[in-house]
Amino acid sequence: MNDQEIKDLLKQSFGQASELERDLWPQMLRRMGERTTTVPWFDWALLALVVAGLLLIPGTIPILLYQL
Amino acid sequence: MNTHPYLRAYMAGVVVPSLVLLVVVTAYFFARFVYQIAIPIERAIVFPMALVPSLFGLWNMFYLWLRPRRHLPIGLHGALLPFVLAPIGITLATTLGFLQLGPNGALWFGRFVIPYHEVAIAFCIGLMVYYLVWKYLVGFFNQVIGIA
Numbered sequence: 702m703n704d705q706e707i708k709d710l711l712k713q714s715f716g717q718a719s720e721l722e723r724d725l726w727p728q729m730l731r732r733m734g735e736r737t738t739t740v741p742w743f744d745w746a747l748l749a750l751v752v753a754g755l756l757l758i759p760g761t762i763p764i765l766l767y768q769l
Numbered sequence: 770m771n772t773h774p775y776l777r778a779y780m781a782g783v784v785v786p787s788l789v790l791l792v793v794v795t796a797y798f799f800a801r802f803v804y805q806i807a808i809p810i811e812r813a814i815v816f817p818m819a820l821v822p823s824l825f826g827l828w829n830m831f832y833l834w835l836r837p838r839r840h841l842p843i844g845l846h847g848a849l850l851p852f853v854l855a856p857i858g859i860t861l862a863t864t865l866g867f868l869q870l871g872p873n874g875a876l877w878f879g880r881f882v883i884p885y886h887e888v889a890i891a892f893c894i895g896l897m898v899y900y901l902v903w904k905y906l907v908g909f910f911n912q913v914i915g916i917a
Contacts, residue, residue: 744901744905747901751901754890755894758890760887761887761894763877764883764888765898766792767813767858767862768821768858
């Protein structure tokens with residue numbers, strides 16, 4: 702049995718199984734799109750409160766640094 | 770195959786405080802050696818360097834364990850951590866002698882008095898910071914490491 706015959710046998714055995722039933726690229730694109738996170742307004746408000754608090758009362762900064 | 774999810778949760782949890790630690794240590798060293806503020810850095814650094822990262826990792830393991838039982842959003846789970854950290858931090862600071870709780874406020878390093886209302890505000894800010902950090906940073910690392 703030569704190489705060509707082995708290749709043919711392998712193709713016969715695995716050829717059917719390895720063929721994709723559909724194009725996976727659109728699904729991949731959809732998943733990549735899903736990963737973009739949108740930050741809700743509530744979290745922006747919290748961040749603004751944190752920044753305002755740190756600016757108005759700088760004494761809280763070392764306490765935060767100690768705790769983080 | 771055992772994929773060691775709790776080990777990965779621990780690793781994902783310790784990333785953020787380890788990165789913040791660089792900022793904290795830099796700030797401490799600037800205060801100590803550039804501005805010559807006499808603070809006992811070696812005693813103060815124990816808590817943020819040794820305990821906080823470990824507790825972040827353990828808290829993330831706890832989140833992973835808790836998720837199938839009583840699911841809490843990761844941000845809220847993280848916002849509960851200061852309720853554990855603050856008593857430990859205060860106890861350690863008073864034990865090591867760089868924090869005294871006086872009638873007017875908390876005396877840090879024997880020279881900085883922070884009134885209690887500012888300590889309370891700092892705690893509330895800490896809750897918000899922890900909520901955001903856990904929701905976006907620890908949550909991101911959990912996703913990266915495949916346990917989100």
